Amino acid sequence: MTQTHRLAGGQIDRSRTLRFSFDGLPYLGHPGDTLASALLANGVRLMGRSFKYHRPRGPLSAGSEEPNALVELRGGARREPNTRATVVELFDGLEAASQNRWPSLRLDALAINDRLSSFFAAGFYYKTFMWPAAFWEKVYEPLIRHAAGLGSLSGAEDPDSYDKGFRHCDLLVIGAGPAGLMAALTAGRAGARVILADEDFRMGGRLNAETFAVGGMAGADWAAAAVAELGALPNVRLMTRTTVFGAFDDGIFGALERVSDHLPEPLPGRPRQTLWRIYARRAILAAGATERPIAFENNDRPGIMLAGSLRAYANRWGVAAGSRVAIFTNNADGLRSAIDLQAAGVEVAAVIDARPDAPPDAPPLPGIRHLRGAEVIDSAGRLGLRAVTLRHANGRTEVLRVDALGVSGGWNPNVNITSHHGSRPVWDPAIAAFVPGAGGPRGLVAAGAAAGALSTHGALAGGQAAALAVLGDLGLGARAEALPEAEDAPVSIVPKWHVGDGRGRAWIDQQNDVTVKDVVLAHQENFTSAEHLKRYTTLGMATDQGKTGNVIGLAVMAELTGRTIAETGTTVYRPPYTPVALGALAGRSRGPEFKPVRRTPSHVWAAEQGAVFVEVGMWLRTQWVPRPGETHWRESVDREVLATRRSVGICDVTTLGKIDIQGTDAGAFLDRIYCNTFSTLPIGKCRYGLMLREDGMVFDDGTTARMGEHEFVMTTTTANAVTVFRHLEYCRQVLWPEMDVQIISTTEAWAQFSVAGPNARRLLARIVDQDISDAAFPYMAAGEVTIGGLRARLFRISFSGEEGYEIAVPARYGDALIRRLMAEGRDFDAVVYGTEALGVMRVEKGHVAGNEINGQSSALNMGLGRMVSRKKDAIGVVLSQREGMVDPGGYRLVGVRPVDPAGRLVAGSHLLEQGAAAVIANDLGWLTSKVFSPHLGSDIALAYLRGGEGRIGQRLRAVNLLARPATETLVEITSPHFLDPEGERLRG
Amino acid sequence: MIIPHPLLGPRDAQEFVYLGDASLMNRPDGMTAGIEAFHDWLYQRDNPAGIHRELWYHEQGDRSWLVVTRNTLTHEILGAELARDVARAMGRTK
């Protein structure tokens, strides 16, 4: 029997025993335990170390507000740092380890910081470590970084999966305590679609931790009955282990369901966690309240915890956190802890009641010392509480030997989500706490303790009233049924935030080690606003986001400044309510599934040939297709280029955007879209078009064919297929709705192949049913054809500079077409060429592509200024005439060749005059694209060069200062058309 | 956010692409207006803190461009119209 601190009762399943370990030592617990309750049951209360001073710490709480008991849960790649022991559901085989300590939890070297704490006052680091300047990165910061942080990541890929889903409801109820259950019952019975979500693995909220009766039965039983009724309603969905962590616009809530965290590992096919986007017409925040401590000297020792948590461990988990306990309270609720603990068989040494005029034993404290007007001023015990020192109302001090102390400074409504849209909580002096302010998320109301109604009756009534109001809003009738009977004790509280004069160390933010002293210092240095206090002292910035500490810090600052707490203000709570695993927010979008993959119609065929693929946006395109014996990519690419220029090459260009444009105004519409003219294009012809943005920069280019009087087929670049289509819809619907134009994207509908080279026509003639002789189908012709009866589109266009065609068939015939083309092409030694060879050939021809159409370049920059027609109104024409864009000395597209053909060029190199120093004032431009031209036998490049046209024939330096050592190559500036500038090859 | 699409009912804003202020509908005539008019139209914004009429495109939907009226302080959406209807009401008809 290791569970030395186990009491009778509680909602644990004693018929089963679970084995688990903490820091390598084995322990036993039961289903229903949390890691914290099970460790306490085993007499373990030292569970962690604080962030700055490495003070020994045990759990402060029994819930998600926990600042201290953080552990690394699980091992290997499943290690989860900073996991709150207070919410970890115990499972058989659980492994946990303490963190942020070395060499061990009991003996932590950095506990030296605690001895040196006066040197580590709030913000000390802003005032030192400045000399010598170079020491920050080399000495000081590495030490700080090494010491900082809490738990560690495993460094390995998270082996678990995460899901995402959507859920919809009329009413989302957040929290399944008395208010939430009553709200869900009221709305569920009325037929509303209800989702009831609770972060705990057992619904019932505080009712599980109390001995109150509800409706004549134990509160936990009433909760269980309510849950059972709700579970039977088809319109109600119960979501346990689900934290609603944030309110977003229009009733959309983020919720995290811990699907498998209570298991050693997820069951096969199941995610670890699921991120739910819950779309709710209305929401009720019934998140309850969180108890806060009172700060006194050394109030952070293991064994000192919130009074309500102390009794929760006894009532819900049958665990005595100590064998002799005392309670320190400033409100009536603290007395309940004393009563419950005594009833559970724990010796209660005293109730130290800060209220001088506490009402006579309400509730009654049978046989327990009730010390009115007394306060705890110190504690003792290195790794766990041994004694507290108290000061009686008459000033006499007394040392009380206890091993646990429950502290209650009152309860803070859990208003967090109400302030996610910027609403600030307001101060309610009746309960000495912040309650939700006006202007919270639309459609969300708080009810029960979250709204400041701190009795069980108040919670039930609040939940019911809120649900009735929602039902009325939604037009669902319901009547108020009689509420179950429950306690309605008043909140008898006398605010007490801290004990002492601020000279000793009294903890406010236990995780970050912020003490009353730090607040005093912040005040002294005029960091008095709530935000300055937070940021200067780090109050409330720990993993618990200050759920137990923030209000105390504000109250201390209010005392110091003489302002009220309301005037001192509050920091706004931000999502998430409790921390959310990044894996859950990412879901399945990781690794190879980060983004969808688009494959071309020839992908399977290309893969069979051993093609190398490359990511082009979402697409995978063939980059090159190595042949046996080729060991370097350049061998393959050079071969593809030379074979194409010698005979015929085929390239899958399906990824280009394809848009059908129809309507009686289609030609006029294109005149406005392109800076050049299309309305004059004859039927059966295509033309290169240049599209500008309204700011005059080139947006996109491509060829567009006129298939009929009112029918055009546009092609766009791969990169801009989506944005061009969006732009066309914008122009059509928003700018010129008077035009008769219809458009549809056919990018996915057609498989399209470029067939280029001197034998392109001969190859195509074998498969196309129609006459495509040069006379019948001349350069820039376009039209419908058939391939063995299958409809197809043929365009005589070229990007490679060879006689070229693009042939399109319905997408599902793409695979058949590539196989047919390659089979027929065998006689011509046809090759497939990939994006690399495509790039080589387009640079040889001086065609612009993505590296030149970079969004920063105009038609003039590209040498295409003459395409911009001033005879019509087209997008971008007016602003392309601005002075800065027509500068004769501006960038122009040129060709670049190394003077020595063996010289190497690097894209991105900058161009300088010979002899000019490598400084920005001498910068003339840069190489945009560079390829090796097998045709010319040297590297060649395109470049944007200042005053480019005037420099053709000049010799400049292409420098790459990034190379180690920096390189420079003497280059000659040429026309960008390296090959066949007259275009004789094109015309065949 | 949820956009009340005039044809399709409430749709998640995730389905849409945002462009900006609906004043972008008032494009000057390129044959008559000069650089200054185009500059003011394209670059200058009221950028109000409050009610804002703005253009959204239902890209993962029916491809409608909408004029959405929304409060930039609260994100509350007050209505949505087809941009084409708005443009036509402004006189953009044949």
Added chain:
Amino acid sequence: MRYSGLRVIAEALTGHKGWKPVWRDPAPQPDYDIVIVGGGGHGLATAYYLAKEFGQKRIAVLEKGWLGSGNVGRNTTIIRSNYLLDGNEPFYEFSLRLWEGLEQDFNYNAMVSQRGIINLIHTDAQRDAFTRRGNAMILNGADAELLDQAQVRAMYPFLNFDNARFPIKGALMQRRGGTVRHDAVAWGYARGADSRGVDLIQNCEVTGMRIAGGRILGLETTRGFIGARKVGVAVAGSSSRVMAHAGLRLPIESHALQAFVSEGLKPFIDGVMTFGAGHFYVSQSDKGGLVFGGDIDGYNSYAARGNLPVIEDVAEGGMALMPAIGRARLLRIWGGIMDMSMDGSPIIDRTPVEGLYFNGGWCYGGFKATPASGWCFAHLLARDEPHPTARAYRFDRFLRGLMIDEKGQGAQPNLH
């Protein structure tokens, strides 16, 4: 009072009694020579340099909330000068050089930490563009290195090199890039300005501008009228609202940018990293939190918060890049309002109202610009001519076709 390690030790031994307020809380004077609107990083830096470097007196900073409550109080703390364009790079390099001496200059440890920044490369076209950029940086006197995949792997072995949708092919690195403790920047400048006699006036919101004969006379505020010979507005996020008091429209939209921090973790990421195949950037704070961000939400907003789609998108980018962070938890999300300008670059310029000057349009990049922005704005206010590194940041660049469009996105602010 001067801060130093010795002083910290002395105070520790005497109960910290001697620490003085970092700034006064003066009542506003009836008038000043120069009033800066906005007590964020840029406004405070402007006041500091006006007093320290430009010999100006009778200066006030008006802040509607608390000092440092601008975007200096909510950002991802990155500093770098890895810009491409001539209009930008000299300015950001000037800023980085100011960062390098800042702490000794204002005697406050803002934890300027040059642990390096890498921009990951995933395609050949990206490598070409980064090569161009890196060369431009070096030509401008900045530092840049191009790393291959092996070098990146040696630095960050836990990145997804082997099973990624978009493989990592290398990176552009700037070793002098890094992070700074953002609040400390505001406090250091505030302390330095206050000690030189600048009145820092908190909880003082500008409600109107008094302008006569085309000249600014002063400001109506929630604390009464405050006269001023010159007014400098540095309120990025609220620029349009404040400048509307002068009847001016700006080439700026306000957008919400969410930023994120995880729970504290033992050291995992040393420097700063940006993912080139999704919009995601990350560093780890000295306290241990992963600090990261992504895109703006994309629609005009003054609400200082965003929505789930961007949160998910950012997490997806993070997980795609670093599959080991799946079990790290997101601790806090916050939203800041960005001045998104029409070309993605800022404005530091005079306005048509004589005596009224403007500083804004910082888009994502305001924090790293803080020292140079303050210096250059002070230069403009004191001398009535632009600082050499900020000459391109003019209002009329859009009219004249001299945009500084780093991303090449054109006149659509939400794409920058």
